[in-house]
Amino acid sequence: MEVIFEKELDWLSERDFNQLLRFWGIEASQEKKRTEYFEEITLRSQNRYLLLNSLEGLSKIELKILLYVAEFPDGCTLGEISKKLFIPPQTLEVELQSLRQFGFVYLRRNRERLTNIRDKYYLFDHLRGQLNIPQRLNRENFFIRSAKDLFGPDVDLSMYQANHLQGVLEKIGETGTEILEKAFANGGILDVARMKDSRGDQTEQLLLQLHEEKLAGEVVFFDNEMFRFLVLPQELINPWGETFYYSNRSFGAAAEYLGFDFVLNLKKTLFFIQSKGALLTQALRLKLADNRKLAQSLIPAKLDPISPIKLVDQLDFILPVLRLLEVLEIQDYRLALTAKFQDFIGKSPVRILQEIIDVIFEKGDKVGFYEEIFNPIDMPFFSEDDFDTVLTLMKEEKAFGLTWLLTQYLQAKVFLPGDFVTGNLRKVLQTYERKFIHTVFYLFLFGFITYEKKENDIYLSVSRIGRHFLNNDLESLEKEYFTACLFFNPDMTIIIDKNQASEMVLYIMKAFTKIEDENQVLTLSLNRDTFQQGVMIGFTPKVFTDTILSCFKTPLPQNVEYFLQEWSKNIQIATISHKTIIQVKDKEVLDNLIQQPKLKPIFEERLGDTAAIVAEGQDQNLIMAAEKLNIIIKLFN
Numbered sequence: 001m002e003v004i005f006e007k008e009l010d011w012l013s014e015r016d017f018n019q020l021l022r023f024w025g026i027e028a029s030q031e032k033k034r035t036e037y038f039e040e041i042t043l044r045s046q047n048r049y050l051l052l053n054s055l056e057g058l059s060k061i062e063l064k065i066l067l068y069v070a071e072f073p074d075g076c077t078l079g080e081i082s083k084k085l086f087i088p089p090q091t092l093e094v095e096l097q098s099l100r101q102f103g104f105v106y107l108r109r110n111r112e113r114l115t116n117i118r119d120k121y122y123l124f125d126h127l128r129g130q131l132n133i134p135q136r137l138n139r140e141n142f143f144i145r146s147a148k149d150l151f152g153p154d155v156d157l158s159m160y161q162a163n164h165l166q167g168v169l170e171k172i173g174e175t176g177t178e179i180l181e182k183a184f185a186n187g188g189i190l191d192v193a194r195m196k197d198s199r200g201d202q203t204e205q206l207l208l209q210l211h212e213e214k215l216a217g218e219v220v221f222f223d224n225e226m227f228r229f230l231v232l233p234q235e236l237i238n239p240w241g242e243t244f245y246y247s248n249r250s251f252g253a254a255a256e257y258l259g260f261d262f263v264l265n266l267k268k269t270l271f272f273i274q275s276k277g278a279l280l281t282q283a284l285r286l287k288l289a290d291n292r293k294l295a296q297s298l299i300p301a302k303l304d305p306i307s308p309i310k311l312v313d314q315l316d317f318i319l320p321v322l323r324l325l326e327v328l329e330i331q332d333y334r335l336a337l338t339a340k341f342q343d344f345i346g347k348s349p350v351r352i353l354q355e356i357i358d359v360i361f362e363k364g365d366k367v368g369f370y371e372e373i374f375n376p377i378d379m380p381f382f383s384e385d386d387f388d389t390v391l392t393l394m395k396e397e398k399a400f401g402l403t404w405l406l407t408q409y410l411q412a413k414v415f416l417p418g419d420f421v422t423g424n425l426r427k428v429l430q431t432y433e434r435k436f437i438h439t440v441f442y443l444f445l446f447g448f449i450t451y452e453k454k455e456n457d458i459y460l461s462v463s464r465i466g467r468h469f470l471n472n473d474l475e476s477l478e479k480e481y482f483t484a485c486l487f488f489n490p491d492m493t494i495i496i497d498k499n500q501a502s503e504m505v506l507y508i509m510k511a512f513t514k515i516e517d518e519n520q521v522l523t524l525s526l527n528r529d530t531f532q533q534g535v536m537i538g539f540t541p542k543v544f545t546d547t548i549l550s551c552f553k554t555p556l557p558q559n560v561e562y563f564l565q566e567w568s569k570n571i572q573i574a575t576i577s578h579k580t581i582i583q584v585k586d587k588e589v590l591d592n593l594i595q596q597p598k599l600k601p602i603f604e605e606r607l608g609d610t611a612a613i614v615a616e617g618q619d620q621n622l623i624m625a626a627e628k629l630n631i632i633i634k635l636f637n
Helices: 002-009 014-023 034-046 048-055 060-069 078-085 089-101 147-151 162-185 192-212 234-244 261-276 288-296 315-324 341-345 349-369 384-393 402-415 422-445 464-470 474-479 503-511 528-536 541-551 558-569 587-594 597-602 619-628
Strands: 105-108 120-123 189-191 217-222 226-231 328-330 335-337 399-401 449-453 458-462 486-488 493-496 514-517 522-525 580-583 603-606 611-614
Touching: 002 034, 002 105, 014 034, 014 089, 034 048, 048 192, 048 217, 048 226, 060 078, 060 089, 060 120, 060 217, 078 089, 078 120, 089 105, 147 217, 147 234, 162 189, 162 192, 162 226, 162 234, 162 402, 189 192, 192 217, 192 226, 234 402, 261 288, 261 315, 261 335, 261 341, 261 349, 261 503, 261 528, 288 315, 315 328, 315 349, 349 384, 349 474, 349 503, 384 402, 384 422, 384 464, 399 402, 402 422, 402 458, 422 449, 458 464, 464 474, 474 503, 486 541, 493 503, 503 522, 503 528, 503 541, 528 541, 528 558, 541 558, 587 597, 587 603, 587 611, 587 619, 597 603, 597 619
Parallel strands: none
Antiparallel strands: 105 120, 189 226, 217 226, 328 335, 399 458, 449 458, 486 493, 493 522, 514 522, 580 611, 603 611
């Protein structure tokens, strides 16, 4: 067969022969004869990894033709190929000529020479068996694979145990370990094209090394183009996660946790809009001055480490949630509170949190119909399925690496269901990775999880709120009030041990104060303004004083007790509202209207002799009643 191979390629010009060598990755040398090069090409084609690397140099149509010819040991004619692949004979002949020049097929012409349709093409024998590349595979054929599927029945499974894993990894060095880490973070597979972007010519050697060490196999298939994926054996994935991405320890002071802060920020946002107003630009975005002041009034949150976007702003999520809850709307280029505001302000954080989750499940994918200011474009809301999947993956009382969670999520959502087109897998993985990151972000924002950043990863754990949610027991959080956890200083600062304080105590104390420091312990400052804000966002002064007295470790300083009493007495509230006013010149005209029995519900309040407030929604009823009494109505905006 080598004679045929040499004979079939000996016709190549010097220029075409040098192109053949470049295609197979062979350096030309004046000292070598052509026969030596033929031997080298034959050897390289027997190495699956080098062969696949060369196949990637073919165009999609060339590869499609080659794989079809490889199916027929006795060859196939130009006409047969053209009919099967729907390629015109003239175009097909050009592509086959390229495959001949690259050393894949040879030609036996039709002796009659009446037409080239009967010219027959054959795959070289040394390539036969090397091109068994499946087409349009289903997920179950390759993505979830055992070590024995990838490497044969004799593989020693004990090498994948966690206590042996470190020794095995030392053999492949830092570069090989980095490749495995990327595959692990991608659900147990890695697109070889991604490897080549960063590793270039090293890729094929790395693939061969990982295969020889039984750490990763390779899956190849053709679906209009060639796809190559490095695949980790299933026996490696869990030990890898346990070795590098689990932690049985509890989090230290460095852990980030929001508790009910997001719910409190919802109320703080409403208080700001209610008391100071929030104007919008012509493009319906918050004016910069109002945006800055409003952002400064909120409890800060360290969101950047788990956010896929930089410079994340809490308002980008607060405003869409308030719109979904129908508490906020736009009126005349300003943010306005709806009739549901008063009811919302009085609700407990547990009830609000449950309503947020429910409304996102129901309408979170419909925010695109709202104005842009209410649409979290860069961070779409999660689905109910994603929310449940991610939270359930973390149900054990451990800290899980973000990478490990992503791996488990991709396996659960992509590889196990298998309802995707293999040729579209790259885009599918990117889509689900974004969904996962968005879900984790919102879980942290809503207080369901806590995170701590370490050198090799970000570690996540279910919080107290998340644990109660998993147990379908959120309401019991409201009863976990009183433990001796705070000190009140004469300078009106409060020191709270966060590990001892319940979620409700932290929620109430933050509502009435300003956070000064939150590193080792929580340090809060109290003054008249912060106290009055607590009252305005739904609390009574008694709730605050009762919480302090129940959680205080020593008697209250006298000045503190005095100020709390004074502030409670001297809260003065003025309301600005948009109302419909009826105004007349003569007192008798208004008397006549108000004295009508059927019209009494129309009037909300009388403002002196000649003016009254019309109840909401009663404008038309008033106009009709006035007409019957021969009173002419003038309408003004």
